[in-house]
Amino acid sequence: MKAALFVSPNVIEVKHDLPEPEFKEGILVKVKTTGFCATDVKTIKGLKKSNRPLPAAFGHEFSGVVVKTTINKYKEGDRVSVSPFCGCGHCVFCLGGEEQLCKSKTFFSGGSTSDYVAVNPMLANKAGFVMPADVTWEEGAMTEPLACVLLSLRSTGFKPGESVLVLGAGFMGMLHVLLAKSWGASRVMVSEPSKFRRETAVKFGADVLDPTTGVDVGEWARSLCGEGPNIIIAAAGTKPVADSAFKAAGLGTRIHLFGGMPTGTMIDVSADDIHYKRITLLGTSGFRSVDVQTAADMIKGHSIDLKPLVTHRFSVEEAQAAFEMAQQENALKVMMENADF
Numbered sequence: 001m002k003a004a005l006f007v008s009p010n011v012i013e014v015k016h017d018l019p020e021p022e023f024k025e026g027i028l029v030k031v032k033t034t035g036f037c038a039t040d041v042k043t044i045k046g047l048k049k050s051n052r053p054l055p056a057a058f059g060h061e062f063s064g065v066v067v068k069t070t071i072n073k074y075k076e077g078d079r080v081s082v083s084p085f086c087g088c089g090h091c092v093f094c095l096g097g098e099e100q101l102c103k104s105k106t107f108f109s110g111g112s113t114s115d116y117v118a119v120n121p122m123l124a125n126k127a128g129f130v131m132p133a134d135v136t137w138e139e140g141a142m143t144e145p146l147a148c149v150l151l152s153l154r155s156t157g158f159k160p161g162e163s164v165l166v167l168g169a170g171f172m173g174m175l176h177v178l179l180a181k182s183w184g185a186s187r188v189m190v191s192e193p194s195k196f197r198r199e200t201a202v203k204f205g206a207d208v209l210d211p212t213t214g215v216d217v218g219e220w221a222r223s224l225c226g227e228g229p230n231i232i233i234a235a236a237g238t239k240p241v242a243d244s245a246f247k248a249a250g251l252g253t254r255i256h257l258f259g260g261m262p263t264g265t266m267i268d269v270s271a272d273d274i275h276y277k278r279i280t281l282l283g284t285s286g287f288r289s290v291d292v293q294t295a296a297d298m299i300k301g302h303s304i305d306l307k308p309l310v311t312h313r314f315s316v317e318e319a320q321a322a323f324e325m326a327q328q329e330n331a332l333k334v335m336m337e338n339a340d341f
């Protein structure tokens with residue numbers, strides 16, 4: 001089979017003579033569409049350790065067709081989306097509703113820049129769904145990032161009518177905008193230096209600020225929403241963004257550090273602010289199976305429109321060009337299509 005392989009920092013190669021993954025039980029999926037994730041970008045740039053020995057296929061946001069199955073939930077020919085992992089189901093974290101913290105997660109084989117991936121029965125049952133004909137391959141491939149944002153916003157205790165400030169409107173920041181809007185936020189505010197991203201956020205109904213103009217983000221937000229904002233999402237994983245989240249916090253604000261930061265990043269937190277302003281600090285990464293199922297329901301129910309988030313399309317053969325594009329500020333989600341589908 002063919003696969004785009006991460007070979008060494010910043011280098012991707014496409015190989016055509018690779019063995020298909022070993023399939024025993026669960027489902028074997030022929031991959032149609034794979035999203036380029038910021039985590040893939042970080043890993044390929046060499047900023048994050050690869051989970052697998054190199055060269056290795058990458059990609060974990062995908063949709064495709066079931067070509068073999070041993071489980072009842074799927075039949076051959078089903079169009080499916082499967083998220084990349086699930087918890088063991090029986091540890092304290094899984095039982096306590098914090099499946100994303102499970103230390104015995106199970107993953108699918110390889111990466112979705114391959115023609116085929118093998119999905120074990122537990123993962124196929126918990127983190128996969130059959131896509132109806134009116135759900136596009138690309139929407140299916142965005143289920144996992146939506147699940148991550150569902151866990152993020154759920155963990156803040158978001159309630160309809162609350163105000164949300166998103167710092168950094170890349171793809172994941174923009175997904176927070178869409179989700180907060182669809183859940184009835186009173187106001188969604190975005191601080192983002194890129195003009196393209198600000199203009200896109202405006203189309204999704206957000207109020208926007210260019211933080212490079214020197215305007216104080218917190219004062220700007222409070223001029224729009226009174227005390228608060230209720231929730232601040234630090235969607236970009238940098239120390240300056242985390243610092244500005246604390247600066248922008250008002251009375252009772254819940255700050256969510258969503259963007260993963262380089263290992264060892266330290267932030268300064270004012271103990272006074274935590275105590276007197278009752279600021280709450282949160283973080284999540286990943287998702288739970290319940291978030292995947294909610295994401296699937298939202299996509300199937302067309303209660304959120306993810307399609308405008310796809311800005312660029314490449315074939316898997318063009319993975320290197322897709323990688324370069326995914327680092328550009330005018331890219332939100334870059335998709336790779338399997339051309340010989």
Ligand SMILES: [Zn+2]
Pocket residue numbers: 037038039060061144145
């Ligand atoms: Zn991802």
Ligand SMILES: [Zn+2]
Pocket residue numbers: 087088089090091092093094095099102103104105
């Ligand atoms: Zn577990």
